[in-house]
Amino acid sequence: MNLLILNASPKTKGGASRFFSGLFRLFLPGIRKKAVSLNSRKDFQKVLELFPDMDVVCLFVPLYVDGLPSHVVEFLIQAEEYCQHHPCRFRLYALSNNGFVEGKQNRPALHMLQAWCARAGILWGGGIGIGGGSMLQVLGTVYPVLIGIILLQMVLSFFSTGAVPRELLHSLAIQIITWLFLNSGVLFCMARLSSALRRKQGLTDQFTRVMIPSFLFIPIADIFMILSSLFHGRFLFTLLKRDKWHNE
């Protein structure tokens, strides 16, 4: 089976879509896969030329203004025409993520991809909508660092005392379990998607989220935004200002 993984974030580095595609690859051992970026127009032709050789295409896309990013819509229009004139027989799966906590907010984006499949004569495999994508991406950076620090402490402790303290093992287990819990919905949906993908079967759209209740998500996300703006040299009150249109 030939699998094409498309990272459709317009960001050239980082981004939650790239994080999720990296995570999803862990579910696909033994499958011949190729990962390609779909950042902008310059990538279109290169991606289209890969289509005829593929059995499965998996698109990782961020939600922009409640739908697909503009460059993805432009790509789909070209891809529709390409697929009608070339022997493309792949099944399309998609994973859409958004910054809000509810995964269901990705539904229009997944439905647009399903509608594209109907027009292009491609089989729609189904998709996953992930809420809190940016938060999961940040946690996916923070937790490995925390776990790495604990492992380092364990190594140092072992060499200095010849034993690993129970507290460190306890702490390591807590960090791993917490990360697994926060990502449990995503990991479960990815397992289902990889299973469907291996059998080239359709999957009902799945919606999941970071496993944090909404009343906690909002203050945590807001604090993260304030800290990010500080990193950019801006304080909270500056962020709240209004801009002016040219002729105002």
Place this chain on the structure above:
Amino acid sequence: MKAIIHDLEGEITDSLDQSDQDLVVIHANHLYASCRGCFRCWLKNVGFCFMKDSLQHIGALVGRSDPLIVISRCCYGGYSSPVKAVLDRAIGTSLPFFTWRGGQTHHISRYPRRKRMCVYFYGECTEFEQKTAKELVERNRLNLDYEKADVAFFENIEQLKEACL
């Protein structure tokens, strides 16, 4: 202020009332750079884009437009790529902070709540695509903080012109 964002060709847009001082017409024509997802309009630039083109302050326009009228070819149940490029660049309309609206999390609006947005889709559009487009516009309404959103579908530009322009 009233704003029209459209992807129509020149001969059609001649019929728009350009003399209205309170009207801003944005012709989405594939020449605008698309959003790069850097979030500098939220975290650094207080609502404006770092790209110095005529859409740099589009967030302020959308944030003050009442009504906001969007005219777009229906593409798979969403906006055409040129129109979407304009809307993607307008996220500075919102603050980076979250609130609870319509039973779901959304961004807090940077500008006062506005009354009405209208979206006119034209071109071939299946029933499934129309349903998708209606959900998309409703979500846009909540995120852009409009009280009401009207959606209409037209089979071709002539029908649209007769009904709206």
